[in-house]
Amino acid sequence: MRSTTPPATLAALAAASVSLAHPVPQGPGTITDRVHYCQPGEDGQLTGGMVLLEVPADAPGQAPRGGAPVTTILDNGPSANRIDITFVGDGYRLADLPIYHAHVASQYAELFELEPFITYAPYFNVHRVDVVSNESGVDNDPTQGVSRDTALDMAFWCGGTERLLCVNVNKARTQANAAPGRDQVVAIANSTKYGGAGYTSSDLATASGGNAAAAQVYIHELGHSLGNLADEYTYGGPTTYTGGEFSDPNASIFDATEQSTLQIKWHEWIGESFAGFDGIVSAFEGCHYSTFGAYRPSSNSMMRNLGRPFNMPSAEALVIEFYKTVSPIDDASPTGELYEGHHASMSVTPMQPAGHNLDVQWFIDDEPAAGQTDPTLEVCQLQLQPGTYIVRAEVTDNTSWVRNENARAEFMRDHRTYVLAIATQPGDRDADGDTDFDDVIDFLVDFDAQDASADLAPPAGVFDFSDVLEFLARFASPCG
Numbered sequence: 001m002r003s004t005t006p007p008a009t010l011a012a013l014a015a016a017s018v019s020l021a022h023p024v025p026q027g028p029g030t031i032t033d034r035v036h037y038c039q040p041g042e043d044g045q046l047t048g049g050m051v052l053l054e055v056p057a058d059a060p061g062q063a064p065r066g067g068a069p070v071t072t073i074l075d076n077g078p079s080a081n082r083i084d085i086t087f088v089g090d091g092y093r094l095a096d097l098p099i100y101h102a103h104v105a106s107q108y109a110e111l112f113e114l115e116p117f118i119t120y121a122p123y124f125n126v127h128r129v130d131v132v133s134n135e136s137g138v139d140n141d142p143t144q145g146v147s148r149d150t151a152l153d154m155a156f157w158c159g160g161t162e163r164l165l166c167v168n169v170n171k172a173r174t175q176a177n178a179a180p181g182r183d184q185v186v187a188i189a190n191s192t193k194y195g196g197a198g199y200t201s202s203d204l205a206t207a208s209g210g211n212a213a214a215a216q217v218y219i220h221e222l223g224h225s226l227g228n229l230a231d232e233y234t235y236g237g238p239t240t241y242t243g244g245e246f247s248d249p250n251a252s253i254f255d256a257t258e259q260s261t262l263q264i265k266w267h268e269w270i271g272e273s274f275a276g277f278d279g280i281v282s283a284f285e286g287c288h289y290s291t292f293g294a295y296r297p298s299s300n301s302m303m304r305n306l307g308r309p310f311n312m313p314s315a316e317a318l319v320i321e322f323y324k325t326v327s328p329i330d331d332a333s334p335t336g337e338l339y340e341g342h343h344a345s346m347s348v349t350p351m352q353p354a355g356h357n358l359d360v361q362w363f364i365d366d367e368p369a370a371g372q373t374d375p376t377l378e379v380c381q382l383q384l385q386p387g388t389y390i391v392r393a394e395v396t397d398n399t400s401w402v403r404n405e406n407a408r409a410e411f412m413r414d415h416r417t418y419v420l421a422i423a424t425q426p427g428d429r430d431a432d433g434d435t436d437f438d439d440v441i442d443f444l445v446d447f448d449a450q451d452a453s454a455d456l457a458p459p460a461g462v463f464d465f466s467d468v469l470e471f472l473a474r475f476a477s478p479c480g
């Protein structure tokens with residue numbers, strides 16, 4: 001039987017985290033976060049590990065807005081329905097801000113050169129907050145004991161680990177709140193030293209702005225902080241992992257045969273290979289800091305090595321995470337719930353990834369309306385009899401990059417619902433149940449009396465031939 005006790009080294013790392021270079025507030029209002037620190041080792045392979053750190057629990061809306069100047073460097077739409085990545089800098093004096101701007105520019109640009117971020121780039125906004133520090137550089141750089149007065153208290157040697165680049169989470173969040181819609185925060189240190197951290201639960205990553213590998217390290221850390229992904233490299237843990245199954249979507253104690261038999265983890269991806277991703281997917285032994293007893297989905301993905309693509313199970317996890325922030329329906333009109341009449345028109349605006357459209361289906365009383373798969377529904381086309389109907393638009397991202405249908409249904413599908421009230425058939429002006437010559441008479445009487453009900457065409461208040469034509473069009477064809 002597999003033990004659920006954490007590996008000894010991890011427990012030791014967690015214990016080591018008690019002594020922080022810059023202690024963060026402890027006690028009520030804190031959570032224990034899994035913080036990854038990963039960077040290229042001397043052989044170029046990724047190395048690092050994970051520690052458990054006490055960090056302040058997030059308190060949305062409580063941190064004050066306003067503060068340092070904000071520049072939105074990638075604007076893809078309203079923050080309410082986008083993943084807003086906000087960069088904050090530490091150890092940049094006013095005179096260093098041009099360096100900070102260059103560091104941020106190189107980091108975020110590289111992110112959108114890698115799938116699934118290329119395809120889903122329209123789901124992201126990127127903001128830069130120009131935080132100014134009193135001194136240039138961060139603590140313990142290049143060596144332990146170096147102390148600097150900076151805005152976010154960033155420091156190497158966090159918890160005794162040289163490459164673990166920590167930040168005061170509260171200060172980073174407060175500064176990030178100057179930008180709209182904070183979802184992911186990236187704290188950039190003014191340094192050239194290798195280092196970084198991915199705070200899994202805090203949606204926060206740190207990076208060393210001037211390091212050549214910084215952008216790749218940051219993408220890897222985003223795999224942790226945004227995708228909740230595990231490291232797939234084998235350094236830093238026990239040689240053989242003997243603990244329980246991992247919660248991470250890209251690490252398992254089960255090999256390919258066991259996964260297929262048990263129908264768990266990435267069994268749906270085994271044998272698959274997609275362009276732009278690390279394949280072929282199987283279960284490769286060596287993952288989560290151990291050489292044996294833990295499996296990864298592909299040979300050499302971004303979660304194992306820098307400059308590599310993500311593998312499919314990781315990409316699937318990322319896309320699902322995108323949809324935990326972004327609704328597939330970006331906008332809808334009308335906004336009210338009750339809508340009346342044959343000439344009603346309703347529409348949804350689906351999100352638009354690069355390369356594929358989301359699928360739209362309209363439903364009438366829970367039945368799919370045949371052929372109604374456009375973003376706009378013209379009610380007249382349905383030729384509905386008088387009555388009250390529940391009209392629903394459903395928008396789904398059916399990307400083949402996601403095979404977890406439960407997650408698709410829960411996160412990647414959204415709907416808008418209207419109550420549609422139809423009093424009469426099209427053209428049935430006198431509402432006697434038939435569209436006939438009586439309706440023509442009814443219109444002409446109202447037209448002659450200059451009744452508002454006969455003022456069908458602009459300009460308003462003018463009763464002319466255009467109103468007659470409009471009536472005849474509706475009479476002849478409900479969608480005319």
Ligand SMILES: [Zn+2]
Binds near residue numbers: 038221
């Ligand atoms: Zn990592």
